[in-house]
Amino acid sequence: MPKKDSFLINRLKSVTYAFKGAFILVSTEASIKVQFCIGIIMTVAGFYFEISTTEWLIQIGTIGLIMALEGINTAIEEIANFIHPEYHKKIGLIKDIAAGAVFIFAITAIIIGCIIYIPKIF
Numbered sequence: 001m002p003k004k005d006s007f008l009i010n011r012l013k014s015v016t017y018a019f020k021g022a023f024i025l026v027s028t029e030a031s032i033k034v035q036f037c038i039g040i041i042m043t044v045a046g047f048y049f050e051i052s053t054t055e056w057l058i059q060i061g062t063i064g065l066i067m068a069l070e071g072i073n074t075a076i077e078e079i080a081n082f083i084h085p086e087y088h089k090k091i092g093l094i095k096d097i098a099a100g101a102v103f104i105f106a107i108t109a110i111i112i113g114c115i116i117y118i119p120k121i122f
């Protein structure tokens with residue numbers, strides 16, 4: 001019977017796979033690249049407008065969540081393309097719903113950005 005890796009080795013392997021996945025997303029997925037650039041712009045804006053600690057926490061959480069959601073959406077698209085590469089109404093619905101979930105949070109992120117920055121700009 002093959003020897004099982006220790007708990008720590010297994011965790012380290014999982015982190016390595018997750019890191020690889022994050023790198024694939026940021027380097028190949030157009031939607032993640034866009035979100036990444038927006039995240040950098042918002043970070044620069046945060047320093048420029050000297051936002052508070054609470055605003056930083058909300059902004060960082062929002063940037064992280066939108067990128068994570070985009071990643072899950074990409075994974076759903078990949079699964080859909082793998083299990084059914086041909087056109088199918090149900091695949092279309094699954095992809096639309098996954099994209100809709102990202103869209104809901106994208107609107108939320110825009111509203112959060114407006115609440116933080118509009119009072120500082122005007």
Ligand SMILES: Nc1ncnc2c1ncn2[C@@H]1O[C@H](COP(=O)(O)OP(=O)(O)OP(=O)(O)O)[C@@H](O)[C@H]1O
Nearest residue numbers: 031077084085086087088089091092093095096099
């Ligand atoms: N196999 C399919 N069957 C039916 N409709 C599909 C199929 N593939 C894509 N669609 C429709 O086209 C839309 C776009 O799908 P696509 O996989 O190109 O995603 P996308 O949003 O362009 O993602 P990305 O730009 O990240 O690749 C889907 O939301 C769905 O409405």
